[in-house]
Amino acid sequence: MSDYISTTAGPGCDMLISPELYDCIRLFNVMPYQVFPALIDANKDIREYLWLHLYGLPFVDLIDYKKSSFIRTEWTIPQDSIALESFSQYQQLKSQDKTGAFGVTFDSLTLRDRSIIWDLFFPFPFDSTIVISERLADELIKSNYTGLSIEPTDLISCTLNNETDR
Numbered sequence: 001m002s003d004y005i006s007t008t009a010g011p012g013c014d015m016l017i018s019p020e021l022y023d024c025i026r027l028f029n030v031m032p033y034q035v036f037p038a039l040i041d042a043n044k045d046i047r048e049y050l051w052l053h054l055y056g057l058p059f060v061d062l063i064d065y066k067k068s069s070f071i072r073t074e075w076t077i078p079q080d081s082i083a084l085e086s087f088s089q090y091q092q093l094k095s096q097d098k099t100g101a102f103g104v105t106f107d108s109l110t111l112r113d114r115s116i117i118w119d120l121f122f123p124f125p126f127d128s129t130i131v132i133s134e135r136l137a138d139e140l141i142k143s144n145y146t147g148l149s150i151e152p153t154d155l156i157s158c159t160l161n162n163e164t165d166r
Contacts (some may be wrong), residue, residue: 001047004148005040013122013130015052016040021145022050028119031059054122054130060087062117064077067110081099081107090125093137099112117158133157 005016016038017025036051060118065084072082083106084090106126111117119133132140137150 001040001042001045003145004147004151005049006147013128015053015054015130016049017052018047018049018145022052024139024145025052025120025136026141028133028139029117030054031118031121055124059121059124062111064086064110064112068108071105071107073105074101076103076105078105106155111156111158123156125141125142 001018003018022035032055034053034055036050036053038051040047040075065086070082070084072079084104087121090104093104096102098121104126106123109123109126117133119136120130122128122130131153132150140148140150
């Protein structure tokens with residue numbers, strides 16, 4: 001059994017993790033979350049895990065919409081570029097679509113203030129990929145936690161003193 005188990009028990013932003021992995025993650029700056037006990041039965045071998053549920057509409061307040069690049073989606077399939085001024089505008093556009101097909105993802109995302117950036121978060125509602133900081137990635141790799149797939153990205157950057165830091 002690995003320390004991280006991919007799950008469809010919740011949205012893509014949920015994780016089933018070992019208590020040891022949780023002990024590591026909780027020492028970092030994580031977006032708001034809840035933890036629930038979970039028992040995993042693997043061929044009569046029952047193991048205790050934790051279901052980590054990330055949530056966080058406050059994330060949308062960190063986005064610098066003017067410096068970010070968004071893509072309109074239909075049923076999650078990218079369609080064309082779309083300019084978003086605010087999360088309110090996104091909500092307004094979403095509410096106008098009675099079919100539920102409308103969505104938005106991003107080509108690049110710039111966050112306003114590096115001082116409030118989390119080490120582990122997901123850019124809800126624009127993506128459900130879990131994003132971690134380089135310092136958390138280094139700790140996870142150094143500690144040999146299993147089941148993780150860590151890939152670098154330059155799609156998210158932070159604004160610091162009117163400069164952009166990726």
